[in-house]
Amino acid sequence: xxxxxxxxxxxxxxxxxxxxxxxxxxxxxxxxxxxxxxxxxxxxxxxxxxxxxxxxxxxxxxxxxxxxxxxxxxxxxxxxxxxxxxxxxxxxxxxxxxxxxxxxxxxxxxxxxxxxxxxxxxxxxxxxxxxxxxxxxxxxxxxxxxxxxxxxxxxxxxxxxxxxxxxxxxxxxxxxxxxxxxxxxxxxxxxxxxxxxxxxxxxxxxxxxxxxxxxxxxxxxxxxxxxxxxxxxxxxxxxxxxxxxxxxxxxxxxxxxxxxxxxxxxxxxxxxxxxxxxxxxxxxxxxxxxxxxxxxxxxxxxxxxxxxxxxxxxxxxxxxxxxxxxxxxxxxxxxxxxxxxxxxxxxxxxxxxxxxxxxxxxxxxxxxxxxxxxxxxxxxxxxxxxxxxxxxxxxxxxxxxxxxxxxxxxxxxxxxxxxxxxxxxxxxxxxxxxxxxxxxxxxxxxxxxxxxxxxxxxxxxxxxxxxxxxxxxxxxxxxxxxxxxxxxxxxxxxxxxxxxxxxxxxxxxxxxxxxxxxxxxxxxxxxxxxxxxxxxxxxxxxxxxxxxxxxxxxxxxxxxxxxxxxxxxxxxxxxxxxxxxxx
Amino acid sequence: xxxxxxxxxxxxxxxxxxxxxxxxxxxxxxxxxxxxxxxxxxxxxxxxxxxxxxxxxxxxxxxxxxxxxxxxxxxxxxxxxxxxxxxxxxxxxxxxxxxxxxxxxxxxxxxxxxxxxxxxxxxxxxxxxxxxxxxxxxxxxxxxxxxxxxxxxxxxxxxxxxxxxxxxxxxxxxxxxxxxxxxxxxxxxxxxxxxxxxxxxxxxxxxxxxxxxxxxxxxxxxxxxxxxxxxxxxxxxxxxxxxxxxxxxxxxxxxxxxxxxxxxxxxxxxxxxxxxxxxxxxxxxxxxxxxxxxxxxxxxxxxxx
Numbered sequence: 001x002x003x004x005x006x007x008x009x010x011x012x013x014x015x016x017x018x019x020x021x022x023x024x025x026x027x028x029x030x031x032x033x034x035x036x037x038x039x040x041x042x043x044x045x046x047x048x049x050x051x052x053x054x055x056x057x058x059x060x061x062x063x064x065x066x067x068x069x070x071x072x073x074x075x076x077x078x079x080x081x082x083x084x085x086x087x088x089x090x091x092x093x094x095x096x097x098x099x100x101x102x103x104x105x106x107x108x109x110x111x112x113x114x115x116x117x118x119x120x121x122x123x124x125x126x127x128x129x130x131x132x133x134x135x136x137x138x139x140x141x142x143x144x145x146x147x148x149x150x151x152x153x154x155x156x157x158x159x160x161x162x163x164x165x166x167x168x169x170x171x172x173x174x175x176x177x178x179x180x181x182x183x184x185x186x187x188x189x190x191x192x193x194x195x196x197x198x199x200x201x202x203x204x205x206x207x208x209x210x211x212x213x214x215x216x217x218x219x220x221x222x223x224x225x226x227x228x229x230x231x232x233x234x235x236x237x238x239x240x241x242x243x244x245x246x247x248x249x250x251x252x253x254x255x256x257x258x259x260x261x262x263x264x265x266x267x268x269x270x271x272x273x274x275x276x277x278x279x280x281x282x283x284x285x286x287x288x289x290x291x292x293x294x295x296x297x298x299x300x301x302x303x304x305x306x307x308x309x310x311x312x313x314x315x316x317x318x319x320x321x322x323x324x325x326x327x328x329x330x331x332x333x334x335x336x337x338x339x340x341x342x343x344x345x346x347x348x349x350x351x352x353x354x355x356x357x358x359x360x361x362x363x364x365x366x367x368x369x370x371x372x373x374x375x376x377x378x379x380x381x382x383x384x385x386x387x388x389x390x391x392x393x394x395x396x397x398x399x400x401x402x403x404x405x406x407x408x409x410x411x412x413x414x415x416x417x418x419x420x421x422x423x424x425x426x427x428x429x430x431x432x433x434x435x436x437x438x439x440x441x442x443x444x445x446x447x448x449x450x451x452x453x454x455x456x457x458x459x460x461x462x463x464x465x466x467x468x469x470x471x472x473x474x475x476x477x478x479x480x481x482x483x484x485x486x487x488x489x490x491x492x493x494x495x496x497x498x499x500x501x502x503x504x505x506x507x508x509x510x511x512x513x514x515x516x517x518x519x520x521x522x523x524x525x526x527x528x529x530x531x532x533x534x535x536x537x538x539x540x541x542x543x544x545x546x547x548x549x550x551x552x553x554x555x556x557x558x559x560x561x562x563x564x565x566x567x568x569x570x571x572x573x574x575x576x577x578x579x580x581x582x583x
Numbered sequence: 584x585x586x587x588x589x590x591x592x593x594x595x596x597x598x599x600x601x602x603x604x605x606x607x608x609x610x611x612x613x614x615x616x617x618x619x620x621x622x623x624x625x626x627x628x629x630x631x632x633x634x635x636x637x638x639x640x641x642x643x644x645x646x647x648x649x650x651x652x653x654x655x656x657x658x659x660x661x662x663x664x665x666x667x668x669x670x671x672x673x674x675x676x677x678x679x680x681x682x683x684x685x686x687x688x689x690x691x692x693x694x695x696x697x698x699x700x701x702x703x704x705x706x707x708x709x710x711x712x713x714x715x716x717x718x719x720x721x722x723x724x725x726x727x728x729x730x731x732x733x734x735x736x737x738x739x740x741x742x743x744x745x746x747x748x749x750x751x752x753x754x755x756x757x758x759x760x761x762x763x764x765x766x767x768x769x770x771x772x773x774x775x776x777x778x779x780x781x782x783x784x785x786x787x788x789x790x791x792x793x794x795x796x797x798x799x800x801x802x803x804x805x806x807x808x809x810x811x812x813x814x815x816x817x818x819x820x821x822x823x824x825x826x827x828x829x830x831x832x833x834x835x836x837x838x839x840x841x842x843x844x845x846x847x848x849x850x851x852x853x854x855x856x857x858x859x860x861x862x863x864x865x866x867x868x869x870x871x872x873x874x875x876x877x878x879x880x881x882x883x884x885x886x887x888x
Contacts, residue, residue, distance in 0.1 A: 097852070100628060100629075101628040101629075101852075101854070104628045104629030105629070122628075125630075126629040126630055128629060227722060236831065300721070301721040301738055301740055302740075304831060304832060305742040305743055305830045310720075514627075515625065515627065516625035516626060516627050516855055517625070519627065519852050519853055520645070520847070520855075523846075523853050531834055532831075533831070534830070534831035534832060535832060538743075554651075558649045558651030559652070
């Protein structure tokens with residue numbers, strides 16, 4: 001008898017345990033909700049303005065974050081000291097996209113959300129985002145961007161009475177048509193010493209560029225450590241991301257000829273849309289360019305099977321001779337290498353017309369919002385945090401770090417300290433929160449105010465590469481020789497002087513999101529284009545390259561490419577018309 | 584009367600013993616079937632399902648709408664069958680491995696081999712791939728050795744090639760699983776009556792003869808049960824292995840059904856279509872299970888369900 005009772009108890013515990021386990025995973029969101037809602041209400045007076053007695057845990061559902069968990073380190077201390085808030089980041093890039101589906105199904109995405117534009121407008125319509133019109137009226141720092149914020153919100157579908165739901169990310173206080181940067185997002189960049197080493201020739205077109213890279217690679221088949229080096233090293237991780245179709249690296253290269261891929265359509269320099277599959281358009285052209293590069297032995301054979309980390313390791317080790325994203329130089333250009341003339345820098349190709357968008361005056365697309373379940377005191381505190389996030393003090397922390405550790409102020413201007421703090425994860429002094437600098441960096445990884453915006457306290461942009469002190473410090477061999485060779489101070493100056501820069505104005509429009517049919521078609525078309533493109537880069541002959549292209553186009557037609565193309569043209573025509581109106 | 588109620592009480596009590604397990608099965612195996620409704624709607628998060636989004640069999644028809652889509656489905660099925668077929672064909676391997684392992688007389692060595700072959704089972708596929716990548720990339724160990732021995736003059740793209748890909752994937756799977764799968768057979772071997780083996784020895788049987796006439800026949804029933812369970816799971820290769828090894832060059836040969844469903848749904852949210860595909864998978868699995876059970880009845884005279 002005793003034995004039976006024990007057995008019964010055991011099996012009951014088993015069930016209880018399994019049920020409890022099941023409950024925990026699905027209910028973590030609402031747990032946090034109850035925890036905060038049972039918090040005792042503050043008196044609501046002005047005294048509670050900046051911090052409150054009880055620590056508030058704020059869930060941030062963040063599509064920009066690369067880190068999931070509680071914010072730690074120096075940035076956690078900055079936020080805690082000011083607001084007594086702890087940030088708990090939920091990152092779909094870490095947890096997987098399915099977390100979006102499950103969290104929206106429970107009706108609570110997060111207390112603060114950072115979403116891509118289509119997700120954001122879908123969530124507004126599904127009632128998951130809070131109307132913050134009243135709170136926004138008192139947010140003085142956000143109000144600085146009133147024109148941008150109201151323009152975005154009045155464009156939201158169904159928002160006829162102009163309520164405020166979203167705050168665009170990366171807004172600037174310059175102008176919608178200005179271009180303030182010295183470099184653009186994508187342009188061909190070569191090692192200055194190696195380019196000079198082969199005689200610094202003029203480059204007329206893509207074939208000329210390949211010839212130069214070939215000469216560089218032949219002269220330097222390995223890096224200094226003796227590992228093989230290549231003209232190009234590609235990676236597939238980003239393919240088909242952000243609504244792009246095809247290999248992300250190739251999609252980026254198309255901007256060298258003034259064209260911009262918008263889903264399945266290509267927006268040409270003369271404001272027309274052509275299908276991605278058009279043989280005369282740039283996707284084919286740039287794919288062929290990489291195919292030729294591979295024929296000449298310039299493409300890293302691991303491209304296509306390596307991941308981003310592996311590709312970055314090669315950039316840092318000097319195993320890659322061509323860069324085309326502006327951020328890539330961060331993996332190579334140290335002050336020392338710049339001074340030795342070994343920096344990576346833009347090398348003009350005569351027949352190119354570089355595409356760029358202007359300063360992201362209206363924002364980059366992503367949006368901040370507040371979850372619809374947030375009420376009362378918690379809402380006040382979150383709004384105060386968001387307002388601070390857009391303030392000069394908040395922006396300085398986000399873009400520049402800590403005074404006395406990352407920068408110092410000399411005559412009212414900023415000057416950099418420890419410029420390798422992020423790269424080498426330097427230890428932060430205990431008084432600022434301790435731990436490594438990179439570990440404690442702002443894990444939200446997205447800013448309301450762009451780094452190109454002017455800091456009212458210094459009169460210079462927030463981003464350190466625009467400080468006069470930085471320009472002075474980096475005016476060394478690479479930069480000086482480059483300027484002497486091309487007769488201008490900065491890459492963008494060369495593009496402007498040679499009429500080779502196409503600037504598309506920043507606009508704020510709300511674009512329709514994919515319905516269920518288009519979602520499936522986009523996915524299947526994307527996979528087909530991606531797979532075929534990689535095989536084409538590594539094709540054995542011109543004939544094989546072309547037959548692969550034709551087969552791909554044929555398959556795409558069966559997968560519903562026409563329907564998708566029509567949808568994308570309609571969608572991006574809205575954006576194009578807004579751009580034309582903004583000119 | 585008293586007896587009856589005592590009997591009833593007893594059966595009720597015995598029912599209570601299994602109730603927890605019935606509940607677990609209901610919650611984890613039947614409740615999720617509710618998710619099948621998504622296959623009949625145009626579903627897109629965050630909007631909830633509403634009657635106007637009901638589309639009937641649209642997503643089932645979508646799969647076979649035109650030759651290219653049919654080709655895609657057939658390709659995926661071919662890969663699934665090839666990879667499952669290969670593991671079925673070699674399903675005797677862990678058994679033989681267990682038999683030979685059992686013959687090792689030096690106990691420390693035996694334990695060592697068993698541990699070394701069991702450990703890979705606990706390594707995640709993501710780590711297995713990073714090992715594969717560092718060994719097989721263009722500057723990896725294998726290519727470096729081959730280049731230094733002047734056997735090749737260009738690095739071989741092992742990870743991109745599609746040559747013998749099913750076999751190579753089977754090798755990875757076996758490397759990871761063989762030791763683990765052998766545990767069951769080792770247990771079965773331990774259960775063999777020592778007297779039989781001793782009697783055979785007295786009769787002058789050699790080691791190979793003992794293996795052939797005693798060990799293997801004794802563990803064959805275990806083998807058959809495992810094979811049949813595998814048959815029912817024929818369409819389930821698991822997706823992790825193929826997810827980490829897939830790239831644009833080998834995808835046509837490596838995309839199995841589970842991975843296809845994942846790529847469809849998680850690639851960019853084709854939830855309805857991927858649910859429709861997995862419903863079909865469940866149906867085919869039930870048919871396969873019934874067929875093998877019928878086959879078993881025919882051959883052995885008894886089914887296993």
